[in-house]
Amino acid sequence: MEFCLCETVVMPKRAIRIAKHIGSTPVLATCVACNQQFKAPTSALNSVKDCTDAIQRQFDVHKCQTMDSSPNALRMVREATEDK
Numbered sequence: 001m002e003f004c005l006c007e008t009v010v011m012p013k014r015a016i017r018i019a020k021h022i023g024s025t026p027v028l029a030t031c032v033a034c035n036q037q038f039k040a041p042t043s044a045l046n047s048v049k050d051c052t053d054a055i056q057r058q059f060d061v062h063k064c065q066t067m068d069s070s071p072n073a074l075r076m077v078r079e080a081t082e083d084k
Contacts, residue, residue, distance in 0.1 A: 014064060016030070017029060024048055025040070025047075026055060031064060034064040036062055
């Protein structure tokens with residue numbers, strides 16, 4: 001029986017979630033796939049559109065990192081694939 005790690009890991013789809021507003025202006029957002037944060041620059045706080053655009057640009061260029069930071073993750077994968 002073949003073991004393929006790619007079949008056992010499911011990453012959530014990339015999507016942006018606004019985490020904090022000041023009034024109606026979004027100032028902090030996160031990626032739902034990797035939890036990376038995106039902050040609106042203080043120079044844009046007077047405009048909802050400028051803040052939204054700045055956050056969206058940051059999100060568009062980021063590269064998702066895996067959320068599993070468990071020190072045991074590599075060991076568990078190695079043990080699961082030994083002698084296979």
